[in-house]
Amino acid sequence: MTPRHLHRLGATAIALVLSATAVHAEEIAEYMDFFEPLPYLPPIPADNTMTPEKIELGKMLFFEPRISASGVISCATCHNPALGWSDRIPRAVGHGGQVGERNTPTVLNSGFLGAQFWDGREPDLEGQALGPIQADIEMNMTLAEAIERLKEFDIYHQHFAAAFPEDPDPINQGNVALAIAAFERTLNTPNSPLDRFLAGDVQAMTSQQVEGMKLFVDAGCVACHNGPAFTDSNYHRFELPGSRDEGRFLVTGDENDRFAFRTPTLRNVAVTYPYFNNGSVDNLRDAIQLMGQQMLGQDFAEDELASLVAFMDALTGEMPHIEIPALP
Numbered sequence: 634m635t636p637r638h639l640h641r642l643g644a645t646a647i648a649l650v651l652s653a654t655a656v657h658a659e660e661i662a663e664y665m666d667f668f669e670p671l672p673y674l675p676p677i678p679a680d681n682t683m684t685p686e687k688i689e690l691g692k693m694l695f696f697e698p699r700i701s702a703s704g705v706i707s708c709a710t711c712h713n714p715a716l717g718w719s720d721r722i723p724r725a726v727g728h729g730g731q732v733g734e735r736n737t738p739t740v741l742n743s744g745f746l747g748a749q750f751w752d753g754r755e756p757d758l759e760g761q762a763l764g765p766i767q768a769d770i771e772m773n774m775t776l777a778e779a780i781e782r783l784k785e786f787d788i789y790h791q792h793f794a795a796a797f798p799e800d801p802d803p804i805n806q807g808n809v810a811l812a813i814a815a816f817e818r819t820l821n822t823p824n825s826p827l828d829r830f831l832a833g834d835v836q837a838m839t840s841q842q843v844e845g846m847k848l849f850v851d852a853g854c855v856a857c858h859n860g861p862a863f864t865d866s867n868y869h870r871f872e873l874p875g876s877r878d879e880g881r882f883l884v885t886g887d888e889n890d891r892f893a894f895r896t897p898t899l900r901n902v903a904v905t906y907p908y909f910n911n912g913s914v915d916n917l918r919d920a921i922q923l924m925g926q927q928m929l930g931q932d933f934a935e936d937e938l939a940s941l942v943a944f945m946d947a948l949t950g951e952m953p954h955i956e957i958p959a960l961p
């Protein structure tokens with residue numbers, strides 16, 4: 634064959650491929666409508682602007698162990714940047730080595746959640762931030778003591794003044810919460826394979842991941858795991874073998890909320906094992922199998938489970954680049 638023939642053959646082949654992908658692309662586009670790319674920033678509350686000074690202070694406080702009674706536990710002890718901003722153990726270990734009731738969720742993308750904690754007992758990050766400092770099984774510190782500790786360091790006087798220039802006495806608990814929350818809103822993971830796929834890069838996901846995406850929609854996972862963070866921020870009954878945690882019921886006292894938990898984010902779920910509110914399941918296959926059985930009354934075949942696991946892998950985004958702060 635001459636080069637000209639070859640050229641013609643090539644063109645025919647490309648035309649064939651193109652018409653095949655056109656049909657394929659249309660079908661895929663329908664599925665893509667169910668998903669939202671993760672923005673670079675979550676919604677910012679009007680009363681907590683994100684200035685560089687405030688974010689820097691929030692980062693210092695996040696890594697600051699001296700606001701715990703023992704002086705050794707910081708937020709980063711359990712929300713460890715090297716471990717997907719979580720801890721990779723079933724249930725959190727806090728003050729005096731006590732083991733809590735619940736698994737540590739990641740703080741990645743937590744600014745996108747409509748409610749904080751497994752039971753949604755805090756509406757936002759500002760409300761959440763002071764809880765762990767005071768919880769006896771976490772950092773076990775009174776806020777007054779934590780503030781006194783911070784006041785011992787000149788560098789905190791400087792950083793609080795820079796972050797809250799209007800405040801004559803800026804080292805206080807309200808500002809600790811504002812600064813930590815502002816820092817947490819920077820911990821987002823855009824550009825996952827799914828996000829790139831949604832932006833038009835059809836090569837960003839493997840064909841198995843695309844199959845998983847379709848099944849995620851067809852099976853109904855997307856009814857609860859939706860929006861940019863893959864959660865409806867709502868509560869659903871889920872009973873884990875051996876667990877007596879009553880979940881949302883402990884907050885509302887409403888019988889309908891017994892054993893109900895807030896839908897967690899699925900962003901980065903491949904790196905935030907183990908799973909569920911008590912961390913009792915250590916791999917995604919088993920976690921998804923249980924979801925199918927309890928939430929959808931469906932037993933997936935092995936190849937379906939494998940596609941769904943592959944799709945979960947496509948939700949791992951770019952980890953935030955942060956410099957660990959040098960503390961006083």
Ligand code: HEC
Binds near residue numbers: 727733737738758766
């Ligand atoms: C001893 C381990 C531990 C420490 C220390 C700790 N956390 Fe947590 N964190 C947890 C656990 C466990 C939960 C879930 C608790 C629950 O739902 O009842 C949680 C939940 C959260 C959530 C909610 C995320 C979600 O998906 O609902 C945020 C945000 C958070 N922590 C931030 C912080 C900050 C900020 C600090 C420091 C001031 C901190 N944590 C200190 C273990 C810890």
Ligand code: HEC
Binds near residue numbers: 849870896897905910
């Ligand atoms: C009716 C709502 C609902 C449906 C449908 C649903 N989920 Fe969930 N999902 C939840 C809730 C609520 C939890 C938290 C359960 C707990 O730990 O108490 C959860 C937890 C998970 C977890 C563990 C996350 C973690 O960090 O611990 C994975 C993975 C998951 N779901 C995947 C799926 C998949 C895949 C499907 C479809 C096969 C699905 N879910 C269907 C509500 C739902």
